[in-house]
Amino acid sequence: MSEVTEQQCLPLSDGNRIPILGLGTSAPDQPDKGVTVKAVKTGIEIGYRHLDGAFMYGNEDEVGEAIRAKIADGTVKREDIFYTSKLWMTYLSPARVRAGLETTLKSLKLDYVDLYLMHWPMGLKPSEKELFPADASGKLLQDNVDICATWAAMESCKDAGLVRSIGVSNFNRSQLEMILKMPKLKYKPVCNQVECHPYLNQNKLLKYCKSKNIVLVGYSPLGKPQNPNLCDLSDPILLNDLELKKIGEKHHKTPAQIVLRYQVQRGVVVIPKSFNPERMKQNTEIFDFQLTDEEVKAIDGLNRNWRYIPMKQFVDHPKYPFHDEY
Numbered sequence: 001m002s003e004v005t006e007q008q009c010l011p012l013s014d015g016n017r018i019p020i021l022g023l024g025t026s027a028p029d030q031p032d033k034g035v036t037v038k039a040v041k042t043g044i045e046i047g048y049r050h051l052d053g054a055f056m057y058g059n060e061d062e063v064g065e066a067i068r069a070k071i072a073d074g075t076v077k078r079e080d081i082f083y084t085s086k087l088w089m090t091y092l093s094p095a096r097v098r099a100g101l102e103t104t105l106k107s108l109k110l111d112y113v114d115l116y117l118m119h120w121p122m123g124l125k126p127s128e129k130e131l132f133p134a135d136a137s138g139k140l141l142q143d144n145v146d147i148c149a150t151w152a153a154m155e156s157c158k159d160a161g162l163v164r165s166i167g168v169s170n171f172n173r174s175q176l177e178m179i180l181k182m183p184k185l186k187y188k189p190v191c192n193q194v195e196c197h198p199y200l201n202q203n204k205l206l207k208y209c210k211s212k213n214i215v216l217v218g219y220s221p222l223g224k225p226q227n228p229n230l231c232d233l234s235d236p237i238l239l240n241d242l243e244l245k246k247i248g249e250k251h252h253k254t255p256a257q258i259v260l261r262y263q264v265q266r267g268v269v270v271i272p273k274s275f276n277p278e279r280m281k282q283n284t285e286i287f288d289f290q291l292t293d294e295e296v297k298a299i300d301g302l303n304r305n306w307r308y309i310p311m312k313q314f315v316d317h318p319k320y321p322f323h324d325e326y
């Protein structure tokens with residue numbers, strides 16, 4: 001992938017376009033300063049033009065530094081880059097939405113982000129210091145914010161030119177419907193970013209999103225391989241799946257490339273995180289082969305509605321999205 005071509009983008013409902021492959025930048029296992037800068041610069045050199053970040057990841061200053069360095073050295077122009085950020089749970093109250101976005105822009109030292117998502121439909125009490133504010137007993141301080149009011153404030157950010165497109169993340173169908181049915185809706189969410197991989201293929205949510213012209217962006221498309229910080233070591237390891245290995249052998253591709261190709265073929269945007277140059281490159285080498293219908297069907301058959309990121313600490317939140325089937 002030397003650069004993102006037209007075929008490798010999907011149209012968004014607001015007229016903008018999103019590259020179908022992006023580089024995830026969430027790296028809680030690598031808190032050292034400088035690691036993200038180096039990885040994102042390498043990613044841009046390899047050919048990534050879509051970078052997926054968030055206030056919550058705590059490294060937007062480094063992502064911004066890398067983007068600005070690659071603009072300064074002539075590798076890319078700002079308009080070649082598609083940067084996604086996300087509004088954190090402690091900023092959902094409408095009066096805080098713009099401040100949340102401005103904090104991100106200040107860290108990035110950029111004038112706008114390409115896509116801004118409501119990270120979760122669940123609010124937490126406003127806090128400047130804590131990502132997860134809790135009381136003395138450790139109980140999370142939930143805030144049952146009206147997500148439609150948050151959405152209206154995000155629309156104003158688009159009108160102010162601080163963001164090109166707006167969307168949501170971790171929304172279930174009824175939460176998407178709440179936004180779509182807003183009496184004064186100005187802009188539809190262009191996308192819903194959710195966990196998506198062959199063990200949680202989101203077929204029903206994908207079908208619904210497609211029917212509403214909402215792009216589904218799949219996070220953790222590789223199934224969180226062996227990341228003890230984020231999931232249980234007893235979790236099933238997607239990339240060890242024998243069916244994926246078998247299909248990979250036929251195409252001379254790795255299981256990671258097979259699961260990424262699977263998503264691209266079904267119109268799902270993928271944002272695998274890697275800070276390892278070989279794996280970063282490997283993850284771009286998915287546009288030179290095609291899975292057969294039978295192979296896609298076999299991969300569909302692996303679904304077991306398995307969430308690597310169930311956010312169990314939020315199950316009693318009134319806006320917890322995963323009680324519904326989809």
Ligand code: A2P
Pocket residue numbers: 024026219220221222223224225227239254256257271272273274275276279280282283
């Ligand atoms: P690394 O950065 O060491 O490559 P996420 O679920 O957030 O997208 O994270 C993906 C995880 O999978 C990261 O821990 C990443 O680690 C690892 N990874 C990325 N690409 C590959 C690959 N091609 N094969 C195996 N593991 C991968």
